[in-house]
Amino acid sequence: MMDDWKITNYVDPTLPGTWVYYRNPNFPNLHFSRCVDDGDRDHVATDDRVFYYFGVLKTFNTPAIPLHTQRTLIDAWNDYFTVG
Numbered sequence: 001m002m003d004d005w006k007i008t009n010y011v012d013p014t015l016p017g018t019w020v021y022y023r024n025p026n027f028p029n030l031h032f033s034r035c036v037d038d039g040d041r042d043h044v045a046t047d048d049r050v051f052y053y054f055g056v057l058k059t060f061n062t063p064a065i066p067l068h069t070q071r072t073l074i075d076a077w078n079d080y081f082t083v084g
Helices: 067-080
Strands: 019-023 030-035 043-046 052-054
Touching: 030 067, 043 067, 052 067
Parallel strands: none
Antiparallel strands: 019 030, 030 043, 043 052
């Protein structure tokens, strides 16, 4: 649920633009990234940055994502936008 996602102090020096990063203890090993400059770049990703789900566009960064990981990324995305 949206209230479970907390802003972190993380800053990625390799990404252009202004980003806000969130974590949720219900989705360990994932983070939610929101791009202030371009919402189409918003994504949920594994912390190792191997797999990404771009929820606005409903696409993944690669077709080779295990189904379980796909489902978890989508569930995390939907959870962020769930208001209790």
